[in-house]
Amino acid sequence: MRRTILVFGMLCTIPVATMAEDIGDTPDGAKRTSTGGRIKETLSSATDVDFMRFEVRKDRNNPEHDTSGNITVNFSQKAPPGANPKSGWRIDLYSETDLANSLYTAFLPETSLDIEFEQGLSVGTYYYKVSSLDTEAFPAKEYTLKGSWEESPNYEKQPNDNADTATAIKANEPYYGNLSSASDVDFYRFSLQARDPSVTITLSQDSPGADSTVGWQLSLLSPSLPEQEVVDVPSTKLNASTPPLNLDVGVHYVYVKALPQQSDEVQEGSEAEKKPENETAPVGRPYQLTVNAPSVPLPPADCPFVFTYAQNPVTSRWATFPTPCDVPAGWFSQQIPPETSEVCPSPHASYTFPKTNSDGTVQPAIVKIPLVDFEDATGKYIFRVNLEQINPELFQFQLQLDNLKLIRVVEDKTVVEPPPATE
Missing domain, CATH: 2.60.120.380 (Jelly Rolls)
Structure with missing residues (x-):
């Protein structure tokens, strides 16, 4: 033992x-x-x-x-x-x-x-x-x-190495990115809802570097242009922009890559040839990209509640948003419902007919009302409600409380504003 x-x-x-x-x-x-x-x-x-x-x-x-x-x-x-x-x-x-x-x-x-x-x-x-x-x-x-x-929606979204995966951005708003390798390419796309003859694209950085052979190359791909617009941005410059460009309505693409090296000037066995890859490109160095379009309104400081209808540029489907600020980057938007397309969620009520399930039970008819205004002593609200038909002969309906969904708090009357400070 x-x-x-x-x-x-x-x-x-x-x-x-x-x-x-x-x-x-x-x-x-x-x-x-x-x-x-x-x-x-x-x-x-x-x-x-x-x-x-x-x-x-x-x-x-x-x-x-x-x-x-x-x-x-x-x-x-x-x-x-x-x-x-x-x-x-x-x-x-x-x-x-x-x-x-x-x-x-x-x-x-x-x-x-x-x-x-x-x-x-x-x-x-x-x-x-x-x-x-x-x-x-x-x-x-x-x-x-x-x-x-x-x-934050204002950063590049990896992977975005080609036009199919391009990060959607809005005009007149700054976006931030960085190259993750010497061969990395960052693609972005933006849309215009009106022809704009004075679009410029700016790439900038917070502080300049010391090597003018290292930097970024900014390119614009647009159906409005006969060829690409290319701008070299060496790391010794704080910023650089394209000249004013005349762009049509539609989707346009911008991509950023490392500034090409002058390989024909590099001698075999020289110190330049022995440079590590990360020293030939601004890998990890943050840059700021902005599409300046005078035709696009500047983003408001605060967004008032107003229903906005926007179209996804990839699927062409329409959706409803509570404010213009909620519309995703790159979507077409307007303040009136589209006349020839369905919107999700629809701004109009819909009726679903009753049906019999496979087990023989009857599923009653449902009326769906996506947007209902409600106000009481606590505030103003917007709800999405469902009504279940309880008497088909009299067309009577009952509110489904378990499917009641709060869409937005328009005004909260329970919040007490502090009195202004007195000097």
């Missing part, structure tokens, strides 16, 4: 680190986190891989609400740093829709303490992949990965 106890005690003294289950080495086994999550882990070998998964969720209560935004990722280790420049971490950010190509790749050698990058993301599932820089040497220290999320 004494020997059995001794053996059991020896087993219990095995370090927990060797018995702990390693973080998932594949996307299927990825450790769950969030856009603002913080994870501490350690690579167990030079071939070890750590996958972590997070989601940018859509607003189920308000499907028209754009929950996209920008994630800032900080990857760090505790001081003091290591001494081997070959050893370090590689951090890849992937979209679930394309696990073969990373949205962003960053590197932290063990001789450095931290690195930070950011990327605009739309609704979807994403993965971090942490691996070793070298196939033999690897960092044994613990690393920390921390995300920070800012919800």
